[in-house]
Amino acid sequence: VPVSRIRNFCIIAHIDHGKSTLADRLLQTTGTVQAREMKEQFLDNMDLERERGITIKLQAARMNYTAADGEQYVLNLIDTPGHVDFSYEVSRSLAACEGALLVVDASQGVEAQTLANVYLALNHNLEIIPVLNKIDLPGAEPERVKSEIEEIIGLDCSGAILASAKEGVGINEILESIVHLVPPPSDTVAQPLRALIFDSYYDSYRGVVVYFRVMDGTVKKGDRIRLMATGKECQIDELGVLSPTQVQLEELHAGEVGYLAAAIKAVGDARVGDTFTLVNAPATEALPGYTEAKPMVFCGLFPTDADQYPDLREALEKLRLNDAALNYEPETSSAMGFGFRCGFLGLLHMEIVQERLEREYNLDLITTAPSVVYRVTTIKGEVLYIDNPSHLPDPQYRDKIEEPYVKVEMITPEEYVGTLMELCQNRRGIFTDIKYLTQGRTTLTYELPLAEVVTDFFDQMKSRTRGYASMEYQVIGYRENTLVKLDIMINGDPVDALAMIVHRDKAYNVGRAMAEKLKELIPRHQFKVPIQAAIGSKVIASEQIPALRKDVLAKCYGGDISRKKKLLQKQAKGKKRMKSVGTVDVPQEAFMAVLRLD
Numbered sequence: 001v002p003v004s005r006i007r008n009f010c011i012i013a014h015i016d017h018g019k020s021t022l023a024d025r026l027l028q029t030t031g032t033v034q035a036r037e038m039k040e041q042f043l044d045n046m047d048l049e050r051e052r053g054i055t056i057k058l059q060a061a062r063m064n065y066t067a068a069d070g071e072q073y074v075l076n077l078i079d080t081p082g083h084v085d086f087s088y089e090v091s092r093s094l095a096a097c098e099g100a101l102l103v104v105d106a107s108q109g110v111e112a113q114t115l116a117n118v119y120l121a122l123n124h125n126l127e128i129i130p131v132l133n134k135i136d137l138p139g140a141e142p143e144r145v146k147s148e149i150e151e152i153i154g155l156d157c158s159g160a161i162l163a164s165a166k167e168g169v170g171i172n173e174i175l176e177s178i179v180h181l182v183p184p185p186s187d188t189v190a191q192p193l194r195a196l197i198f199d200s201y202y203d204s205y206r207g208v209v210v211y212f213r214v215m216d217g218t219v220k221k222g223d224r225i226r227l228m229a230t231g232k233e234c235q236i237d238e239l240g241v242l243s244p245t246q247v248q249l250e251e252l253h254a255g256e257v258g259y260l261a262a263a264i265k266a267v268g269d270a271r272v273g274d275t276f277t278l279v280n281a282p283a284t285e286a287l288p289g290y291t292e293a294k295p296m297v298f299c300g301l302f303p304t305d306a307d308q309y310p311d312l313r314e315a316l317e318k319l320r321l322n323d324a325a326l327n328y329e330p331e332t333s334s335a336m337g338f339g340f341r342c343g344f345l346g347l348l349h350m351e352i353v354q355e356r357l358e359r360e361y362n363l364d365l366i367t368t369a370p371s372v373v374y375r376v377t378t379i380k381g382e383v384l385y386i387d388n389p390s391h392l393p394d395p396q397y398r399d400k401i402e403e404p405y406v407k408v409e410m411i412t413p414e415e416y417v418g419t420l421m422e423l424c425q426n427r428r429g430i431f432t433d434i435k436y437l438t439q440g441r442t443t444l445t446y447e448l449p450l451a452e453v454v455t456d457f458f459d460q461m462k463s464r465t466r467g468y469a470s471m472e473y474q475v476i477g478y479r480e481n482t483l484v485k486l487d488i489m490i491n492g493d494p495v496d497a498l499a500m501i502v503h504r505d506k507a508y509n510v511g512r513a514m515a516e517k518l519k520e521l522i523p524r525h526q527f528k529v530p531i532q533a534a535i536g537s538k539v540i541a542s543e544q545i546p547a548l549r550k551d552v553l554a555k556c557y558g559g560d561i562s563r564k565k566k567l568l569q570k571q572a573k574g575k576k577r578m579k580s581v582g583t584v585d586v587p588q589e590a591f592m593a594v595l596r597l598d
Ligand code: GDP
Pocket: 013, 014, 015, 016, 017, 018, 019, 020, 021, 022, 053, 054, 055, 133, 134, 135, 136, 137, 163, 164, 165, 166, 167
């Protein structure tokens, strides 16, 4: 195909506004996927994604389309993940496109992710085509939402397409707009090869399969290529396009989107955002914008059963082949035994990894509460990055502690502004801006410590606004604060996995609430179990779990056999998620107690 008849585009939307449904519809209408092979939401092919209705990983699809002008076009759809945790991946997939469909639910309007993604798209100079989806809904207000898009984003909506992805309305109009409005790639076939990696995954037979867009030059099967950020070299065994299943080809040219396999061992060797070029005729400069995805949130992962430690290590190794952003190191905890300290892009990333470990690898894990990375300067002037609260140097060795801050942007109906401001104040937020957008819709901007956002901020925001508010955040740097380490002692022993770093002004309240919560969560034992919270050697809160009354057990020994069996079964089930800390059995929920204090 000549470059003039290629169109590369993506779909940007807030979660649930209909991106996957529209993508499916485009594949179907262009005959790329026949109706009978159509599973709902073809592009979201991880189970987890389908269950949660989110798009985690980007994928691509090539469609052949005969336009109204009678010409054959190749339309490459590059799917983008919708969540903040993956905004770097969004940015890389946008860099591979010339245009974007901006899908907004006509019954909802602009949301935080619409906004964040649209700004990214504008930064990449993409042609943006507004699409108002779900016009079949009785509550759809396309005119109101159009003016919202115009006012908030400053995008002309006079040509906005009214669509229903569900009912197939407006699909041809969308395809024609892509052909006419999205510019073709520039013709740089004569230049040295440069291709942008926007996704990759691990395949146990072929090694890493890389998805890329050829920006300049030509790439052929058999070529030796060099990955410019990692310096790795390899030979292309297989090359092709995604239509949407992999179809092999001999070569791809500037402007085209495809996949390759080259016996690359781990996704870390061919990272998203990296550029590859030819070993023989290399480009001098990589494509701009490459950064390594940095983990922002850390937690400890421990097998409930110590025998599962080797299995956990093997599972993490495997996941890591497929997820360059996943970070882990062995960790030994005096309370928990052997496990791993893992780093994630954000909370959703953390949940996804935990869930995959348990589901796909059959592991029973205890996870500790998420922590951010603190920057500590010692009195000797050394700078340490602390991702595990129990490793915080004692106060006499510290000069200062800094913590990461984020700028949080929330979009909410006006009536919830008060409750959201209260939430942000409780979380040590600094108010920066409020804007009344259109009738009844407001953006609220705060700067907050990331540590306060990773602990259930999102859930709180949703429940306080009955699900109507949406949010995005962006890291803005480190700030110094008076932070202290809060230790939790169970039965007299400090439990390192429960240690946390909190602001001094909040330490007493958090300590007290933690002790109370743990008392609630830890089951009774044959003996009394004292629980204490302490800063240094100073105990600031204490509670006691009373001993189990003997007659509870006595009754069941004397009672009928089936009831006894039931009780034992129940205990066994409960035990699955228990970790013995010294002589005390502590359930999984206790390690997450800090997330449920308010
Ligand atoms: P995504 O999160 O943006 O990928 O959204 P999905 O495509 O998964 O759609 C979210 C929900 O909206 C699903 O239940 C869809 O069936 C529904 N949906 C998508 N498009 C339409 C539409 O045009 N009309 C209606 N009524 N529902 C739609």
